Every structure is written in C-alpha cells, then in structure tokens.
Amino acid sequence: QVQLVESGGGLVQAGGSLRLSCAASGRTFSSDAMGWFRQAPGKERDFVAAISWSGSTTFYGDFVKGRFTISRDNAKSTVYLQMNSLKPEDTAVYYCAERSSAVAASAERAYDYWGQGTQVTVSS
Numbered sequence: 104q105v106q107l108v109e110s111g112g113g114l115v116q117a118g119g120s121l122r123l124s125c126a127a128s129g130r131t132f133s134s135d136a137m138g139w140f141r142q143a144p145g146k147e148r149d150f151v152a153a154i155s156w157s158g159s160t161t162f163y164g165d166f167v168k169g170r171f172t173i174s175r176d177n178a179k180s181t182v183y184l185q186m187n188s189l190k191p192e193d194t195a196v197y198y199c200a201e202r203s204s205a206v207a208a209s210a211e212r213a214y215d216y217w218g219q220g221t222q223v224t225v226s227s
Contacts, residue, residue, distance in 0.1 A: 105129035105216040107199045112221030115189055119225070123184040125199030125218055132180035136207040138214055139173060139184045141195035141223075151197070152184060153207035160207050189225045196220040 111123040123139070138153040152163045152173035161173050172185040182199060200214035208214070 105201065107201060107216055107218035109197065109199050109218045109221040112197060112223045114224045114226065117189060117191055117225055117227050119189050120185070120187045121189065121223060123186070123197055123199075123221060123223075125182045125184075127180045127182070127199075127201055130201065130203075130216075132201075133177040134205060135201050136204055137173075137175060137182040138200045138202070138208065139182075140198045140200060140211060141193075142198070142220075143192075143195040146195075148198070148211060149195075150209045150211065153209055154182065155207040156205035162207065162209065164209070186223070189223075191225045191227045194223060194225050196222050 106128045108126045136155050139151040140148050141151050142148040150164045154161045154173045158175050170188045175182045198220045199218040201216040202214045
C-alpha cells in the first residue's frame, strides 16, 4: 500500500519561507519520479514542480520563477519543496504525488499516487 505523507505546511508572512516534506512508503521510491501540485480554494489543481528518480531532472510551473526548489533524498524516501519569497497567492493546499515511472512529468494525470495535502497560508 502506497502512502505519501506531507508535512511542513503552515502560516507564514509574505516574503518568508517554508520547506515541505513528503515521506513515501509502499513502493521503490528511488525508481519513481515525484511531483508537487497545489490547489487554492475554488481553483483547479496546478503543477508546481517535478523531479526524476535520480534528481538529475527537475522542472517547475511558470509561476515559480526561481522561488521554489524541489529535491529528494532516496535514502530517506522523501521529497522536499523549499519555498522562498512566498506570496499571498501561493496560499493553497500542497499535494505530493508519485508516478510509476522514473521520468518527471507535469501533468496531473501522469501521477498514480497522491498524499492528503498540507495547507500553506501566506499572509500579506
């Protein structure tokens, strides 16, 4: 049974930083690409970042503009999202996702497993 458990969300002021973590279990984590998505109230879920199985390939949603960094530690079966220079419009529930492929992807439908999400709230 695959489990993805996000942590690290919370309330932060604009301009601040947060680091999200996602601990994975139930699959061979080091073989799978991982992604982060987010969903704000009343909006569709958006792609944030993705990373390949080895970490050698990463890419980001257009809105990130160098503020976020995705990384992974295969020894700990954990993927991270470092978020800097946070803005109120970054407020959303952030979801971790895992796909049954080594190749990173930005499409939501490419991912097979999802966490429950962690709330990030950025105050102005």
